[in-house]
Amino acid sequence: MKYEIDEFGYYGEFGGAYIPELLYNNLYQLKAAYKEIITDEPFIGMLNELLNDYVGRPSPLYHAKRLSEYYRTNIYLKREDLNHTGAHKINNTIGQILLAQRMQKTRIIAETGAGQHGVATATVCALMGLECIVYMGAKDIERQHPNVERMQLLGARVVAVHSGSQTLKDATNEAIRDWISHPDDTHYIIGSVVGPDPYPEMVAHFQSIIGKEIAEQLKEKTGNEKPTAIIACVGGGSNAIGAFHHFLPYEEVALYGVEGGGDGIYSGRTAATLVQGKPGIIHGSKTYLMQDADGQIEEPYSISAGLDYPGIGPLHAHLFKENRVQYMHATDTEALRAAYQLMKLEGIIPALESAHAFAALEKIKFTLTDKVVVNLSGRGDKDLTTYINHKQQ
Numbered sequence: 001m002k003y004e005i006d007e008f009g010y011y012g013e014f015g016g017a018y019i020p021e022l023l024y025n026n027l028y029q030l031k032a033a034y035k036e037i038i039t040d041e042p043f044i045g046m047l048n049e050l051l052n053d054y055v056g057r058p059s060p061l062y063h064a065k066r067l068s069e070y071y072r073t074n075i076y077l078k079r080e081d082l083n084h085t086g087a088h089k090i091n092n093t094i095g096q097i098l099l100a101q102r103m104q105k106t107r108i109i110a111e112t113g114a115g116q117h118g119v120a121t122a123t124v125c126a127l128m129g130l131e132c133i134v135y136m137g138a139k140d141i142e143r144q145h146p147n148v149e150r151m152q153l154l155g156a157r158v159v160a161v162h163s164g165s166q167t168l169k170d171a172t173n174e175a176i177r178d179w180i181s182h183p184d185d186t187h188y189i190i191g192s193v194v195g196p197d198p199y200p201e202m203v204a205h206f207q208s209i210i211g212k213e214i215a216e217q218l219k220e221k222t223g224n225e226k227p228t229a230i231i232a233c234v235g236g237g238s239n240a241i242g243a244f245h246h247f248l249p250y251e252e253v254a255l256y257g258v259e260g261g262g263d264g265i266y267s268g269r270t271a272a273t274l275v276q277g278k279p280g281i282i283h284g285s286k287t288y289l290m291q292d293a294d295g296q297i298e299e300p301y302s303i304s305a306g307l308d309y310p311g312i313g314p315l316h317a318h319l320f321k322e323n324r325v326q327y328m329h330a331t332d333t334e335a336l337r338a339a340y341q342l343m344k345l346e347g348i349i350p351a352l353e354s355a356h357a358f359a360a361l362e363k364i365k366f367t368l369t370d371k372v373v374v375n376l377s378g379r380g381d382k383d384l385t386t387y388i389n390h391k392q393q
């Protein structure tokens with residue numbers, strides 16, 4: 001299948017493992033263990049039990065009637081916001097913590113920007129009684145204080161990174177450095193479909209349950225498992241790949257990925273990687289990233305901290321090149337407008353990230369008989385201050 005990863009860890013020309021030699025062995029072992037567990041019945045049994053009883057899966061597929069009426073089509077929301085910890089990220093951390101246990105690792109490291117992946121990691125470490133260290137840029141620690149406190153309550157140690165721009169990419173470098181110095185007892189949990197092979201494929205696998213459930217639930221509700229379209233927001237790209245994965249071979253299902261447009265894609269303050277970026281190497285893989293004329297990584301900007309990532313997963317870069325997924329962007333203002341609309345019409349406060357997916361409904365023409373699935377990747381509790389402040393303006 002033309003969207004599958006090849007034996008060298010590439011999707012078309014994107015992906016691979018551009019890492020220090022000292023990590024070759026770690027990634028080799030990880031890939032071997034991952035390949036073993038995906039067909040291992042006891043592992044699959046443990047994973048499914050936790051997904052059901054701890055995360056609360058399957059998440060509902062909800063027919064949003066008032067939103068559908070407004071856009072004169074049929075809109076279904078995949079409710080990842082109802083998962084334990086409030087977003088899709090836990091699907092991946094649950095899978096990786098079981099894998100780490102299987103590999104007899106006792107120490108877990110992660111990096112986080114907005115803190116959401118840090119919280120999801122700290123949660124599963126507490127669940128399994130494993131040591132947890134989360135690297136976070138000093139600037140992000142200041143901006144995302146409630147999540148820092150959540151991680152600490154859950155027993156994680158949050159390490160401030162003061163180098164560079166003191167944000168996510170610096171925290172990533174620090175996590176990689178840690179892994180190099182603790183190769184034997186440590187597993188590094190990456191939070192999106194990014195990083196060196198096998199991470200993009202592994203995270204896609206753990207998130208692909210979203211799309212499998214969409215197919216089953218839509219079949220039950222409408223008699224046909226295939227929607228007309230699926231829309232998801234894209235930061236690193238894990239909730240989008242999770243929702244799309246099952247449907248990639250069915251070219252009749254239109255797929256839309258929505259990036260954080262920030263103040264607008266020509267404003268210099270944006271996170272629209274595929275529109276504004278160029279191919280290069282980031283976080284150990286070849287993909288699109290935001291860079292200046294000298295190839296230096298540019299600091300992205302979006303009102304939503306989870307979309308504020310300078311790269312994008314290599315599979316997305318490939319799907320973009322192959323035209324299988326249409327990538328678009330929504331500005332801060334458009335995302336806020338879509339969020340207020342969802343609150344008012346459906347009584348749901350979405351995460352700011354997810355609001356970007358809803359903003360696409362204004363931009364795409366659908367008919368009365370179309371079936372459109374929007375992946376509601378997370379809930380908006382963490383974004384209340386932003387929603388309240390912007391409402392007053």
Ligand SMILES: *Cc1c(COP(=O)(O)O)cnc(C)c1O
Nearest residue numbers: 192235236237238239306353378
């Ligand atoms: C982290 C996050 C995202 C962005 O990450 P992806 O890997 O692109 O899915 C989107 N929505 C929510 C709610 C998040 O927490």
